[in-house]
Amino acid sequence: MRAMEILDPVGSSTATARALTPRPASLQGAVIGVLDNSKPNARVLLDGVARALAEKVGARDVRVWRKPGASLGATTAVLDEMAASCGAALTASAD
Numbered sequence: 001m002r003a004m005e006i007l008d009p010v011g012s013s014t015a016t017a018r019a020l021t022p023r024p025a026s027l028q029g030a031v032i033g034v035l036d037n038s039k040p041n042a043r044v045l046l047d048g049v050a051r052a053l054a055e056k057v058g059a060r061d062v063r064v065w066r067k068p069g070a071s072l073g074a075t076t077a078v079l080d081e082m083a084a085s086c087g088a089a090l091t092a093s094a095d
Contacts, residue, residue: 028058030087035074036066042093050090059087 032050036043043064050062065082067074082089
């Protein structure tokens with residue numbers, strides 16, 4: 001009997017676990033960030049949700065950043081800029 005080769009589809013990760021930042025008490029006057037993951041219609045969906053949220057909570061503005069592709073992570077520079085600029089961020093869109 002021939003040996004069977006089993007492939008493991010689980011990838012590895014070099015990411016380290018970190019504590020979540022505490023939620024702000026209010027988003028009034030804050031900037032809401034959007035990280036467009038480059039999937040079809042993601043920007044339209046996330047921008048619409050962010051603008052509706054901004055209107056509801058009195059946020060000052062909505063800013064959008066874009067990842068280079070759905071399967072690629074945002075660069076450290078983009079994440080750092082978002083963290084420095086935003087009171088909250090929307091980052092997800094599924095197929």
